[in-house]
Amino acid sequence: MGWLFKKYRYLMSVSFILLSLLSSNAVLAADDSTDQLKAQIKERLEQRAKEIEDQLTELEERERVLEEEAKNREERLRYLEEKKRELEENARKKVEQQMEEQKLEESKLNEQLNTSEYQLTLEKLRNFKPIEQQVEYASANVKVYYGENTVVFDQEPVIVNNSTTVVPLRVIVELFGTAVIWDDNGKIIVLEKDGKIVVMQIGNKTTYVNNIAGNLETEPLLINGVTMIPVRFIAEAFDTKVQWVDETRTIHITPIK
Known part of the structure; x- marks a missing residue:
């Protein structure tokens, strides 16, 4: 927000100079020949003061919007971090569950393979000698x-x-x-x-x-x-x-x- 502060200081300095000019011209009020000029200068100064006020209002609004956006970003980041942790935890639990299910299935399969019928088949395969051939x-x-x-x-x-x-x-x-x-x-x-x-x-x-x-x-x-x-x-x-x-x-x- 440093640039906003610098801009604010700049506008305030301009405003101060304009107010000083307005005071200086007030001294010339005794000279009737300058009444029209003074009126024009006053009108311009008032117009410029209004512009400065509008610019400051705009800067304040922009600062408010930026602060709101920053707040929203922080909230979004917090949400994403929480979601990431939730997804990681769910993924970890799912992997653990799959590993448990796989262990259970492999245990059941081992029981089936321990029957005499399958043991004969496995023993036959263990004694198999593949023929060397080019594949x-x-x-x-x-x-x-x-x-x-x-x-x-x-x-x-x-x-x-x-x-x-x-x-x-x-x-x-x-x-x-x-x-x-x-x-x-x-x-x-x-x-x-x-x-x-x-x-x-x-x-x-x-x-x-x-x-x-x-x-x-x-x-x-x-x-x-x-x-x-x-x-x-x-x-x-x-x-x-x-x-x-x-x-x-x-x-x-x-x-x-």
């Missing part, structure tokens, strides 16, 4: 949609052997909300949702859905340290519709209601 892959250059939302990948999907699109496992887990267990001994992936259990293995085209064996066109792979799995197979395994649009190179995954 050719290239950037798929595709977009994937889940419902109306674009799926964002940390590592872009790739096309394997010019036929199958594979995507990062982590994105699939988040997308479908599946429980997941990783068996590092056999590089085995176990996914579960709504009672359906899918078992896959890195480098192995054999897969199990509810412990029934089947074959994949392309096996899960490790690419740049990221586990990649066939998007069509896993989407259809968890009862979602998959559509490939060649013209736009897009994959549309639609939940079946």
Whole structure:
């Protein structure tokens, strides 16, 4: 507000000078020949004094508006800070809840995998020795949609052997909300949702859905340290519709209601 104060001082100085001039001209009042001139000077001084008064009023109003705006900004900042804290707290609680739910789901899945039926399957996979073969892959250059939302990948999907699109496992887990267990001994992936259990293995085209064996066109792979799995197979395994649009190179995954 310093500029307002300086302006105020300036206007007051001008006002003082004008008042002094008015007093000086009052001394000349005895000279009748200057009456008309004095009247004109007085009128101009009064007009100028009115202008100064109007300018001061305007400055006061502007100062009031600026103070009000500053107050509103402070209130807005306080509101935003409170909203930020609220959102952060809600996000923290949501993450904690999701972690608890995931632990519960993984615990239930572990119980199911501890049955003799699944233990035989897991043991068979742990003894699997993948055949060393060259796998050719290239950037798929595709977009994937889940419902109306674009799926964002940390590592872009790739096309394997010019036929199958594979995507990062982590994105699939988040997308479908599946429980997941990783068996590092056999590089085995176990996914579960709504009672359906899918078992896959890195480098192995054999897969199990509810412990029934089947074959994949392309096996899960490790690419740049990221586990990649066939998007069509896993989407259809968890009862979602998959559509490939060649013209736009897009994959549309639609939940079946």
